[in-house]
Amino acid sequence: xxxTSTLDTLRALLxxxxxxxxxxxxxxxxLADLGIDSLATIEMLWNIETAFxxxxxxxxxxxxxLGDVADYVDQLRAEQSGESAxxxxxxxxxxxxxxxxxxxxxxxxxxxASPDSTPAS
Amino acid sequence: xxxxxxxxxxxxxSSLGNDAEALITAARAGRSGVRRLDTAFAHRLNxxxxxxxxxxxxxxxxxxxxxxxxxxxSRFALHSANQxxxxxxxxxxxxxxxxxxxxxxxxxxxxxxxxxxxxxxYEQGSDRIAPFTVLMGMHNAAASxxxxxxxxxxxxxxxxxxxxxxxxxxxxxxRRVAGGELELALAGGAEAPLSYGSLQAWAALRTLAGxxxxxxxxxxxxxxxxxxxxxxGEGAAVLVLEPLERAVARGATVLGEVIGYAATxxxxxxxxxxxxxxxxxxxxxxxxxxxxxxxxxxxxxxGTGTRANDATETAAIRQxxxxxxxxxxxxxxxxxxxxxxxxxxxxxxxxxxxxxxxxIALPTRHLNQPDPVCDLDYVPNAVREGISARTTxxxxxxxxxxxxxxxLRAGR
Numbered sequence: 001x002x003x004t005s006t007l008d009t010l011r012a013l014l015x016x017x018x019x020x021x022x023x024x025x026x027x028x029x030x031l032a033d034l035g036i037d038s039l040a041t042i043e044m045l046w047n048i049e050t051a052f053x054x055x056x057x058x059x060x061x062x063x064x065x066l067g068d069v070a071d072y073v074d075q076l077r078a079e080q081s082g083e084s085a086x087x088x089x090x091x092x093x094x095x096x097x098x099x100x101x102x103x104x105x106x107x108x109x110x111x112x113a114s115p116d117s118t119p120a121s
Numbered sequence: 122x123x124x125x126x127x128x129x130x131x132x133x134x135s136s137l138g139n140d141a142e143a144l145i146t147a148a149r150a151g152r153s154g155v156r157r158l159d160t161a162f163a164h165r166l167n168x169x170x171x172x173x174x175x176x177x178x179x180x181x182x183x184x185x186x187x188x189x190x191x192x193x194x195s196r197f198a199l200h201s202a203n204q205x206x207x208x209x210x211x212x213x214x215x216x217x218x219x220x221x222x223x224x225x226x227x228x229x230x231x232x233x234x235x236x237x238x239x240x241x242x243y244e245q246g247s248d249r250i251a252p253f254t255v256l257m258g259m260h261n262a263a264a265s266x267x268x269x270x271x272x273x274x275x276x277x278x279x280x281x282x283x284x285x286x287x288x289x290x291x292x293x294x295x296r297r298v299a300g301g302e303l304e305l306a307l308a309g310g311a312e313a314p315l316s317y318g319s320l321q322a323w324a325a326l327r328t329l330a331g332x333x334x335x336x337x338x339x340x341x342x343x344x345x346x347x348x349x350x351x352x353x354g355e356g357a358a359v360l361v362l363e364p365l366e367r368a369v370a371r372g373a374t375v376l377g378e379v380i381g382y383a384a385t386x387x388x389x390x391x392x393x394x395x396x397x398x399x400x401x402x403x404x405x406x407x408x409x410x411x412x413x414x415x416x417x418x419x420x421x422x423x424g425t426g427t428r429a430n431d432a433t434e435t436a437a438i439r440q441x442x443x444x445x446x447x448x449x450x451x452x453x454x455x456x457x458x459x460x461x462x463x464x465x466x467x468x469x470x471x472x473x474x475x476x477x478x479x480x481i482a483l484p485t486r487h488l489n490q491p492d493p494v495c496d497l498d499y500v501p502n503a504v505r506e507g508i509s510a511r512t513t514x515x516x517x518x519x520x521x522x523x524x525x526x527x528x529l530r531a532g533r
Contacts, residue, residue, distance in 0.1 A: 043186075
């Protein structure tokens with residue numbers, strides 16, 4: 001997939017989830033200007049995992065613009081394309097790539113916790 | 122406690138309607154919001170009935186990306202808070218936000234979001250659950266959204282004492298307003314307990330009523346000899362509390378007053394209530410209001426429809442009120458809106474205030490078979506007009522023994 005088609009998929013995600021006008025979704029548009037805050041970024045990365053069938057690492061990535069996100073997705077797709085045949089794409093996705101959640105004692109880095117974890121009882 | 126505390130706004134969503142006027146209209150008419158549950162998992166439940174709410178979340182006016190962070194329980198809570206403030210003639214105007222607090226009761230909070238996550242993990246075998254599960258499931262989420270959306274910077278507190286949660290929330294808010302710490306509180310409860318896991322958990326405890334014949338809406342039958350259990354309901358109610366003096370000064374409509382509250386512990390069995398325990402809670406509430414038992418003119422009972430509660434509560438009312446008990450109209454409105462668990466005390470306090478405003482005693486529906494151990498005046502089946510009650514007791518007796526009782530006074 002080319003850079004352009006990655007961006008198109010991202011655009012479709014953001015139009016659907018945030019009702020953003022497609023013409024605003026240029027590669028140099030910043031996430032901040034688009035109203036994508038830290039929590040919305042976490043949700044976006046989770047949807048990216050689903051849309052592209054990739055694992056987004058928990059380690060924070062410097063994502064400022066939409067172009068940064070597209071490049072990051074392409075990089076991950078390239079890195080993971082060789083692994084996909086041997087690993088389950090869903091098995092250990094850390095959906096909450098840490099982009100700086102605003103607060104809270106526990107960073108929402110690993111919603112994909114162990115089966116023993118009980119978020120509330 | 123030196124300041125009188127007025128209720129100047131009520132907001133609510135439930136199976137009986139999505140504002141205070143719809144609620145009192147339905148309850149006055151004796152309309153039951155209980156129905157057969159028709160959700161995707163209903164076939165896995167034995168004879169499921171519930172009082173379901175139907176709310177248009179667009180009315181919250183939130184962008185979709187924000188709305189997605191709110192579990193159903195938070196949406197109910199926010200709808201109710203928005204309405205309560207909208208009906209209060211701008212209670213927030215001119216207020217120091219640090220002296221405005223949020224007090225909310227909930228029993229199972231964001232259980233539907235948690236249930237969804239478990240389905241993903243255990244049923245679908247996926248390790249990827251929705252990214253906002255923590256934010257949607259946490260118990261304080263609903264209060265957080267209320268306080269955040271309305272800029273209330275005083276205490277934001279969530280009470281989880283099972284079926285008395287909302288009564289505790291209102292009572293604790295009342296104490297802080299009466300004591301001078303706060304100038305305003307949004308207080309109430311919210312519950313959205315109709316997840317598959319939650320319903321099965323209640324069913325496993327053998328507390329739920331079934332359809333009982335061919336009319337699901339008549340499943341909850343408090344104080345009737347043929348009662349067979351409680352019916353879960355969903356919804357919320359929020360009251361605006363402020364000093365009476367402030368309410369009058371700004372020309373707000375005073376819907377009523379909170380004049381007393383007590384919280385006590387059964388210190389005994391985790392589910393079995395005792396006559397002495399319930400009576401102690403009612404007595405303590407009367408003491409808090411500094412009134413005699415003879416001044417209580419109406420009761421909104423806990424009245425769940427379980428065999429144990431209704432007989433116990435009847436005996437407890439007799440113990441506290443003596444011969445006067447026979448002349449008090451007792452309403453068990455759960456027969457219509459179901460048991461809202463951690464929101465029950467809020468919707469029932471709202472109904473108690475609205476009933477006093479309307480000069481009516483609300484009916485206990487589906488009370489068709491008198492029970493010798495439930496031998497008081499429960500206003501069976503039809504509303505009673507021309508009741509000039511000025512002081513009503515609203516009781517909540519919880520699993521776990523956390524009993525709480527409010528004393529409410531009419532606004533007129």
